[in-house]
Amino acid sequence: MNDQELMKDTKLYTRWAIALSLVLVVIWPGIMFSTGYIYSLQFFKGWVCLAFGWLIIAALFITIRPLIELYKEYK
Missing domain, CATH: 1.20.5 (Single alpha-helices involved in coiled-coils or other helix-helix interfaces)
Structure with missing residues (x-):
């Protein structure tokens, strides 16, 4: 792999990691907490x-x- 491909993959996986972290750690539990579950x-x-x-x-x-x-x- 060359540096350009690595940078492209790094950006893609960083976005996925941030999005999944937000959904699984903040948004999903936040919705459940706010509903009084x-x-x-x-x-x-x-x-x-x-x-x-x-x-x-x-x-x-x-x-x-x-x-x-x-x-x-x-x-």
């Missing part, structure tokens, strides 16, 4: 499972994708 234990467990699933998928992507790109580069 009472969090149950079941709901909390669901959020924890969702967070762990997200972490596992991110870790796999961060680990495997560079290996695939390295393989393609040597091929």
Whole structure:
């Protein structure tokens, strides 16, 4: 990859990261808080499972994708 492609990808992924962070950390919980929703234990467990699933998928992507790109580069 050249520097121009890296800068393009950096901008794209930065926008995605900011947008997802705003939606998942601010907007979605903010809407639920403003409606007076009472969090149950079941709901909390669901959020924890969702967070762990997200972490596992991110870790796999961060680990495997560079290996695939390295393989393609040597091929």
